Amino acid sequence: MSAEAVTPLPDTADDVVLSARHVAKSFGSVRALKTVNFDVHRGQVTTLFGENGAGKSTLMKILSGVIQPTSGEILLEGEPVSFASTTEAQRHGISIIHQELSLAPNLSVRDNIFMGRELVRRGGIDYAEEERQTRLLMEELDEPIDPRTPVEDLRLGQQQIVEIARALSVNSRILIMDEPTSALSASEVEVLFRVIRDLKSRGVSIVYISHHLEEALQITDHAVVLRDGTMTAYARREDIDLEWIVRNMVGDNFNLxxxxxxxxxxxxxxxxxxxxxxDTAVPERHVVDQLSLDVRAGEIVCIYGLMGAGRTELFESVAGRVPMVGGQVMLEGQDVSGLSIAERIERGLVLVPEDRQRDGLVQTMSVGENLSLASIGAFTRGGLTSSQLEQSVVDESIRNVHIKTDGAQAGIGSLSGGNQQKVVIGKMLATHPRVVLLDEPSRGIDIGAKAEVFRLLAEGAAQGLSVVYSTSEVGECLSIAHRIIVMSRGRIAAEFGADATKAEIMAASGEAVVA
Known part of the structure; x- marks a missing residue:
């Protein structure tokens, strides 16, 4: 369907505060956006749906001044505007929360929130006032984080809260949220939605992007779907459901x-x-407590649990990233508990980490260099690397994992989130593992990319690979897993087969079940 074929429903001039008209964006020969029309409604939530690479983030970067369009125009309150930077967009009341965190890990929470716009009093920075305002923001978000805490000491979900707090501190009239809940727990999502409703009541317009489709439906007023850089569907909330979103994103007859x-x-x-x-904060407390589990060759096991259940700590201890205070890890009958990460990888035990940007990828390397990094020993002899063997491994990985890229030499940052995740998975599969652990493998990727990731895991299991993946989304438990383990407070709370129901899994985790 062409961009011109889908036209937003008629609204009054007072209803639309920001518009993109016939906006297009090209990066070299790649057309990321193809004459898109898009409206932001005053005091309402406009949700933008689409697969990775559909053009969502590109459009949002244009609206927030990160990049400029190749053609088309932006209208603010009906007047043409052009933003040369995010600072200029902020002066017009437009702020963005990016999908990938843009925090300075070595700085405190307070310093991150006020970075670049410090509060000055009598020629110096008023740290006391910055700290006071930071505490108020944290209270508003129900997250009692000390403003002086270094960001690098926070878990991923708390870092996401800090990113949200920084955007709220600007008092924007248009707030763009690109995957704001990707690392949040269910309770943190509830708090964010309360904040969004409060912002709406104050006339703030929200543009919301999320791959958590059912979750996004809770706060959507208007829904727009992008596909391959083109707007393919628009509707008001009362006219859409989950089936409408999926059908317009990826077509009919789709499942994970x-x-x-x-x-x-x-x-x-x-x-x-x-x-x-x-627990690193309280050593006498165990975040994983006397947990025992066997996984057979060719089996897919899903570990489900709410934030804080201990899933990540379990995976990282098994992979050798964090120390255990008790227990034993056996790989094909051999004790690997005392081995290093590299030694465990060599034996066939690998981990795809939750935070792909920080722990899974080297941002300064190319796609090919990232893919070959974990298996570099296979084509290195006497300190010399065989570029021919390395290229063969890289090309095979790109084919097998179906990575959409301009080539092995492309920068890793040029890929969509879903393709970056496939690079991390491809990197680990290139080591020919016996067991692969995947911590939230679908975080921040669209429904189509999720299906591709799960298909890869299913294919691996059919060939004898043992797969253990964690998730906080019940729907992902009920896709490819042969067995579902529910964790709560560091222990196994329940175990189910593939015929489990959503209600059973949620109840076992201690999560409230909504009828």
Whole structure:
């Protein structure tokens, strides 16, 4: 469907505060946006849906002054505007919360919130006032973080809260939220939605981007779908449901996958015996407490739990990233508890981390260099690397994992979030593992990319790979997993087969079930 074929419903001039008219954006020969029309409604939430690479973030970067359009115009209150920078857009009342965090990890929460717009009093920075305002923002977001805490000491969800607080501190009249809940717990999402409703009541316009479709439906007033740089659908909230969104994003007859069948499970590949991991903040408390679990060759096991259940700590301890205070990790009958991360990878145990930007990718490297990084020993002899063997590994990974890229030499930052995640997975699969652990593998990627990731895992399991993945989305438990383990407070609260229901899983985790 062409961009011109989809026209926003008629609104009064007072209703639309910001508009993009026939906006297009090209990066070299790649057309990221193709004459898109888009309206932001006063005091309402306009949600932008679409797969990774559909052009959502590109459009938002244009509206917030990060980049300029190749053609078309932006109208603010009906008047043409052009933003040369985010600072200029902020002066007009437009702020953006980016999908990938843009915090300075070595600075405090306070310093991150006021970075570049410090409060000055009598020739110096008024740290006391900045700290007071930071505390108020944290209280508003129900997150009692000390303003002086270094950001690098916060968990990912708390860092996301700081990013949101920084945007709220500007008092914008148009606030763009690009995947704001990707690292938040269910309770934190509820708080954010309360804040959004409060902002709406004050006349603030929200542009909301999310791959959590059901979640986004809770606060949407207007829905827009982008596909391949083109606006393919527009509707008001009362006219849409989940099926409408998915159909317009990826077409009919779509699902995330089913547990692979037709192969028998092999012997136990991974055995966890009474694993315990201490809380770094309170060492006497265990975030993983005496947890035992066996996973067989060819089996896909999903670990479900709310934020704080201990899923990430479990995965990182098994992979060797954080120390255990008790227990044993057995890989195909061999104790690997005392081995380093590199040694565990060499034995066939790999981890795809939750934070791909910080822990999974090297941002200064190319797509090919990232893909070959974990398996570099396979084509290095006597300190020399065989570029021919390395290129063969890289090309095979790009094909097998279906990475959409201009080539192995492309910068990793040029890829969409879903393709970056596939690079992390491809990098680990290139080591030919026996067991792969994936911590929230679908965080921040669209429904189509999720399906591709799950298809890769199902194919690996059919060939004998043991797959253990964690998620905080119930729907992902009910896709390809043969077995579902529910964690709560560091322990296994329940275990289900593939025939489990959403209500059973949520109830076992201690989560309130909404009828």
């Amino acid at each position: 996958g089913e547990p692979p069948t037709g192969h028998a499970f092999g012997e136990v590949a991974l055995s966890l015996d009474r694993i315990s991991v201490a």
